[in-house]
Amino acid sequence: xxxxxQSPQSLHVQEGDSTNFTCSFPSSNFYxxxxxxxxxxxxxxxxFVMTLNGDEKKKGRISATLNTKxxxxxxxxxxxxxxxxxxxxxxxxxxxxxxxxxxxxxLLAVQP
Amino acid sequence: GAVVSQHPSWVICKSGTSVKIxxxxxxxxxxxxxxxxxxxxxxxxxxxxxxxxSKATYEQGVEKDKFLINHASLTLSTLTVxxxxxxxxxxxxxxxxxxxxxxxxxxxxxGTRLTVT
Numbered sequence: 001x002x003x004x005x006q007s008p009q010s011l012h013v014q015e016g017d018s019t020n021f022t023c024s025f026p027s028s029n030f031y032x033x034x035x036x037x038x039x040x041x042x043x044x045x046x047x048f049v050m051t052l053n054g055d056e057k058k059k060g061r062i063s064a065t066l067n068t069k070x071x072x073x074x075x076x077x078x079x080x081x082x083x084x085x086x087x088x089x090x091x092x093x094x095x096x097x098x099x100x101x102x103x104x105x106x107l108l109a110v111q112p
Numbered sequence: 113g114a115v116v117s118q119h120p121s122w123v124i125c126k127s128g129t130s131v132k133i134x135x136x137x138x139x140x141x142x143x144x145x146x147x148x149x150x151x152x153x154x155x156x157x158x159x160x161x162x163x164x165x166s167k168a169t170y171e172q173g174v175e176k177d178k179f180l181i182n183h184a185s186l187t188l189s190t191l192t193v194x195x196x197x198x199x200x201x202x203x204x205x206x207x208x209x210x211x212x213x214x215x216x217x218x219x220x221x222x223g224t225r226l227t228v229t
Contacts, residue, residue, distance in 0.1 A: 004155070034217075042221040043116065044205075089156070098144065098209070100218060102156040 002026050004092045006048050006103035020076045021106040023090030027071035032098060035064055035075055039086045046075050047075075054075075067108040080110040115139050116208050118221030125196055125228055133224045135206030140146045141186035141224055142208035146218060147179075150203040196228040 005024045012085055013019050025033060032051045036044040048057040053068040061078045087107045091100040123223040125131050135145060142164050148156040162168035162175075162183035170176045178200075180192040189208075193200055204224035 036220075041121075041222065043222045046219070049217060072130065099146075099158055099161065101158075102148075103157045104153065 002092065002094065002101050004088055004090060004103040005007050006106050007088045008106060009104070010062040010107040010108045010109070012111065014073050015081060017080050018078045019080055019093070019108065020074050021088055023075070023103055025071050025073070026068060026094070030068045033066055034091040034093065035073070036089040036091065037057045037086045038105070040046065041071055051101060080108070082110045083112045084108060085110045114219040116219050116221040117207065118133055118206055118224055120224060121222060122225040124227070127197055127228055128195055130192055131226060132194055135159070135189045135191070135208070135221050137187045137208045137210070137219070140210040142198070142210060144209045145183055146191040146207045147181060147191050147204045148207070150205065155223045156205065175219065193226065196226070198228045201226055210226045
């Protein structure tokens with residue numbers, strides 16, 4: 001059974017703090033690693049799709065890194081803002097299938 | 113671009129009745145649609161994958177006679193929960209991929225909260 005784990009489960013930070021989360025996934029048969037941002041009552045929004053070991057992606061204050069050999073990805077948020085409050089999901093896409101396996105998410109709450 | 117709608121956003125039904133949830137891709141043609149279920153504090157669990165015009169492929173442990181999936185067009189898939197019971201109460205969310213999506217990109221609807229009383 002393929003398992004994707006995210007930590008921490010939840011995080012409360014002050015506005016302006018920088019933070020990071022971890023996603024662990026199987027290191028074999030890797031195809032892609034996805035990060036989504038999910039605000040309450042909205043659709044999960046795709047942040048990054050990462051495919052190559054050593055990939056680093058950035059979107060504004062949010063960035064992500066990927067290590068496929070050891071099976072982890074980090075998501076960083078620099079200078080958190082209240083609007084960053086959401087659940088951040090990662091999903092592992094394995095080869096030979098178009099299915100995504102999701103972690104349980106990290107719930108981020110940014111206090112103004 | 114890549115907007116997916118889902119309707120209804122929430123529904124309450126009585127035990128034994130059936131409920132239909134619609135998933136639409138608004139600005140692209142969805143060759144593949146996925147249906148997920150999420151129980152509290154758990155991850156999104158894939159229930160089934162449907163390709164336009166063909167039968168859905170269900171994940172192990174998901175009853176295909178209970179969760180009927182129809183993907184009759186490139187913009188619409190429906191999930192019908194038949195003879196719903198309280199244990200079917202959950203959050204159901206769909207996603208869609210277009211023919212040009214790469215790396216298994218999926219675009220999600222906002223989900224449907226089903227409560228069976």
